[in-house]
Amino acid sequence: MERAKEKRLSSARGERGAKLLFGLCAAFSIVAVFAIILFVLYRSIPAFREIGVFNFLFGKIWKPDWESKVTAGKLEYKDIFGIAPMIVTSLAVTLGAVLLGSVFGVFTAVFLSFYCPERLGRAFARLEKIPMLRTIPLKGFVQQIINLLASIPSIILGFFGLVVIVPIIRDISPNGLGVGVLSAVLVLAIMITPTIASLSKNALEAVPREYFEGSLGLGNTKNQTVFRVMLPAAKSGIMSAIILGVGRAVGETMAVMFVIGATPGKFPTSLFLPVSSLTTTIVQEMGYVSPGSIHESALIATGFILLLFVLLINLVLNFTKKEKLGGDTVFHKKLSQAQKERKGEGYVRVYKQKGGIQTALKWASVAFALTIVFTLIYLVGFILVKGIPYLTPRFLFGESKNGAPMLAPAFVSTLMIVFMTLLIALPLGIGAAIYLNEYSKKGSKFVKVVRLFIDTLSGVPSIVFGLFGMIFFCGICKLDYSLFAGSFTMVLIVLPTVIRSTEESLKAVPDSMREGSLALGSSKVRTIFKVVLPQAIGGIVTSVILSVGRIVGESAALIYTAGSTIKMPSGYSGTGSTFAVMMYRFQVEPVKGLGVNAMYATAVVLLVIVAFLNLLVSLVQKHAGKPKEKTKKEKER
Amino acid sequence: MKQIEKFSFERGVAIDVREMTLYYGDFHALKNVNMTMPERQITALIGPSGCGKSTLLKSLNRMNDLVEGCRVEGVIQIGGENIYAREINLARLRKNVGMVFQRPNPFAMSVYDNIAYGPRTFGIKKKSELDGIVETSLKSAAMWEELKDRLNKSALGLSGGQQQRLCIARALAVEPQILLMDEPTSALDPISTGKIEELCTELKKQITVIMVTHNMQQATRVSDKTAFFLLGEMVEMGDTERIFSMPKDKRTEDYITGRFG
Numbered sequence A: 001m002e003r004a005k006e007k008r009l010s011s012a013r014g015e016r017g018a019k020l021l022f023g024l025c026a027a028f029s030i031v032a033v034f035a036i037i038l039f040v041l042y043r044s045i046p047a048f049r050e051i052g053v054f055n056f057l058f059g060k061i062w063k064p065d066w067e068s069k070v071t072a073g074k075l076e077y078k079d080i081f082g083i084a085p086m087i088v089t090s091l092a093v094t095l096g097a098v099l100l101g102s103v104f105g106v107f108t109a110v111f112l113s114f115y116c117p118e119r120l121g122r123a124f125a126r127l128e129k130i131p132m133l134r135t136i137p138l139k140g141f142v143q144q145i146i147n148l149l150a151s152i153p154s155i156i157l158g159f160f161g162l163v164v165i166v167p168i169i170r171d172i173s174p175n176g177l178g179v180g181v182l183s184a185v186l187v188l189a190i191m192i193t194p195t196i197a198s199l200s201k202n203a204l205e206a207v208p209r210e211y212f213e214g215s216l217g218l219g220n221t222k223n224q225t226v227f228r229v230m231l232p233a234a235k236s237g238i239m240s241a242i243i244l245g246v247g248r249a250v251g252e253t254m255a256v257m258f259v260i261g262a263t264p265g266k267f268p269t270s271l272f273l274p275v276s277s278l279t280t281t282i283v284q285e286m287g288y289v290s291p292g293s294i295h296e297s298a299l300i301a302t303g304f305i306l307l308l309f310v311l312l313i314n315l316v317l318n319f320t321k322k323e324k325l326g327g328d329t330v331f332h333k334k335l336s337q338a339q340k341e342r343k344g345e346g347y348v349r350v351y352k353q354k355g356g357i358q359t360a361l362k363w364a365s366v367a368f369a370l371t372i373v374f375t376l377i378y379l380v381g382f383i384l385v386k387g388i389p390y391l392t393p394r395f396l397f398g399e400s401k402n403g404a405p406m407l408a409p410a411f412v413s414t415l416m417i418v419f420m421t422l423l424i425a426l427p428l429g430i431g432a433a434i435y436l437n438e439y440s441k442k443g444s445k446f447v448k449v450v451r452l453f454i455d456t457l458s459g460v461p462s463i464v465f466g467l468f469g470m471i472f473f474c475g476i477c478k479l480d481y482s483l484f485a486g487s488f489t490m491v492l493i494v495l496p497t498v499i500r501s502t503e504e505s506l507k508a509v510p511d512s513m514r515e516g517s518l519a520l521g522s523s524k525v526r527t528i529f530k531v532v533l534p535q536a537i538g539g540i541v542t543s544v545i546l547s548v549g550r551i552v553g554e555s556a557a558l559i560y561t562a563g564s565t566i567k568m569p570s571g572y573s574g575t576g577s578t579f580a581v582m583m584y585r586f587q588v589e590p591v592k593g594l595g596v597n598a599m600y601a602t603a604v605v606l607l608v609i610v611a612f613l614n615l616l617v618s619l620v621q622k623h624a625g626k627p628k629e630k631t632k633k634e635k636e637r
Numbered sequence B: 001m002k003q004i005e006k007f008s009f010e011r012g013v014a015i016d017v018r019e020m021t022l023y024y025g026d027f028h029a030l031k032n033v034n035m036t037m038p039e040r041q042i043t044a045l046i047g048p049s050g051c052g053k054s055t056l057l058k059s060l061n062r063m064n065d066l067v068e069g070c071r072v073e074g075v076i077q078i079g080g081e082n083i084y085a086r087e088i089n090l091a092r093l094r095k096n097v098g099m100v101f102q103r104p105n106p107f108a109m110s111v112y113d114n115i116a117y118g119p120r121t122f123g124i125k126k127k128s129e130l131d132g133i134v135e136t137s138l139k140s141a142a143m144w145e146e147l148k149d150r151l152n153k154s155a156l157g158l159s160g161g162q163q164q165r166l167c168i169a170r171a172l173a174v175e176p177q178i179l180l181m182d183e184p185t186s187a188l189d190p191i192s193t194g195k196i197e198e199l200c201t202e203l204k205k206q207i208t209v210i211m212v213t214h215n216m217q218q219a220t221r222v223s224d225k226t227a228f229f230l231l232g233e234m235v236e237m238g239d240t241e242r243i244f245s246m247p248k249d250k251r252t253e254d255y256i257t258g259r260f261g
């Protein structure tokens, strides 16, 4: 009897210990966000103090090569590190890209939700007769293209901008330069369009079906319904999508790096002017600052300002999310009124016009969606055609002699980082997801805060992660540039993905299974590990695949943490480059023999990996299937 | 599993509910319930939807603990022990008081692992021992012949009726003294229902069964005692035959005649 009691107590303690452990995993995101803010701030202070916050923010001149002028004796500290031009550039480029991206993204979402036929045969009567073409799932295809475009690493987009968009702009530019504001806007727009499109589509599909039918029932045309009822009803969701796009665009580094012109200190006074944004300045100059200098601190401070922007955007996002379905209140009034009257004398048309504008909008949505599809096909096709000829076995796996470019080290480094990152991020992320889904009580403050910080973490730009990794892992933890430092930095980047994806699939496990296990006398921990987690395997696998994709394509966060050597890594404490970093390196220091072709070839490898991972994700999701029984939690939402 | 202590029933009483009251937050779901459920018999709980049958059933093995804001007052004694007392071991309680749910809820594992799940929880690891338990449990649920060649197939591939009987077998695998069943046949076809009813009659030779049912005929067919609930109150309890032939309470009469007629 005594023994039994003791055992019971120890098992209760075990249960509490497990809960605490999962809670700590969940709290990790909070710690991470604070650590990033504090350490980046800490290393910005020398710059703020030396330059003055006001001069730093509003100074119009950026002259990092001041040391030579010190000897000349005419140094004016105050004006030398002014980031006002970069701030304005970042905002301007973001504004342009978001305007373009929203138009393309939202129209594409409308097309996908309302106009895209399921199968190709439905689109064109003539194709009905050709059995092979008829059954092509058009909608799925367009969706896949959007997904693929969303997962293309930013360095590839930047490279595409460099070799395709810049030459086009050069032709129309009055100054004969292709690089500059406009090119950056275009590349960024391509980058954020798929994100805005997917999220807007989700928002549109969340609008209750009755709205659609109600409006049709009132005698409106389909086009009127789509553009005057459905779109306004999805307003707040679409707003969130666009704000998210703003966050991504303002923090993007590699996609704009090659095309913006790399000219710090210039205001974007013309569309064709070469300039520098906050992010590109950091990446370009961090490589040659002397450690501990004010210049280094000024770059970190630039990152800090960027971080503040992004945090602000995130807060805004957090507030817009809370809003309910928006919409045309006039419509609602008339809808309910008409429903009352319907019994009497037929339908009332809400909108009297013939709907010519809406019909035009319909065709606009078709055109915008087609443009997206075409852009992706062109991008992929272009890179494949240019890159495949250089994809020799020697280039892929050969041994590097005389510094000739080879990808073998990238394979090894990437695999090593993937392994180490997942080794840490998976337990941490799964633990956090378990806490959020299995232990949290309704309306818990802690859970709300954790979610806010997970969202915040996922909005932090790569370059800021890179700065943090450089300061904390390389510097304070004395890891130097190493695969360790790179992997630890990547843990922070992939963690939100792992948590979300795991939590999604935990939610899909019906509560009845948990009850079944608990009713047999199993403990909560055993229930979670033996019954719930095995069923959530789909989400975990998905999170692994997404993380691998993220690591393979990541560059800005790795250049100053894992380094950018083209050599084979010597171990986790040695440096190494992933594929994307390798591409960056090939651009910055063109290599003998291959030149830009090395970039094409690397891009092909990256694209193939990304496409393969995308395919895997959709296979896993199909295989894992939809849960048969909805859980209580889901019903409540 | 052997080292988990059983409850020792006295004078043929398995469960004794005394002045039991239950709240879900502010909602008063059970009001001053008093009843005794005899050992090795089948007690049926009947009553209109929402009257608190499932609530009572779930409080017998404290599955109500999972519901946020659920509060229990009064005493529920099993074998003389108050199961809401602080020192009660939940694992022991639930091992001895098994439960079968309205919808079959097999785990997403093989048939074998489903049944071995409970015994494994209580530390049985030996393959030979588990094999034995799986076989006896399936036999007691009368599905050994049906399933002996499919032990390694996923339990989710079984039919609804088979799944429900598997859940019964799974519950039996930990050798419970009491089995709680919440409308175990409401999601099943008549043939599966018949099999489960037969099974219950067989089971009561060994264990005590408490069954919630919406189906009056089922109650008369299988149960020894019947308790009628209305709006959170236990209105009347007695021998099944007596309850259905000459109910003492007007409300019971209204309910059963309304249903039968």
Ligand SMILES: Nc1ncnc2c1ncn2[C@@H]1O[C@H](COP(=O)(O)OP(=O)(O)OP(=O)(O)O)[C@@H](O)[C@H]1O
Pocket (backbone or CB within 6 Å): B024, B027, B029, B047, B048, B049, B050, B051, B052, B053, B054, B055, B056, B067
């Ligand atoms: N988790 C809960 N939280 C709040 N109220 C609940 C909860 N579960 C049940 N109730 C309420 O308690 C009352 C009794 O519910 P219970 O499920 O016990 O009814 P029941 O007799 O089993 O009904 P049915 O025949 O429909 O299964 C109902 O009014 C129900 O709404």
Ligand SMILES: [Mg+2]
Pocket (backbone or CB within 6 Å): B053, B054, B055, B182
């Ligand atoms: Mg019920």
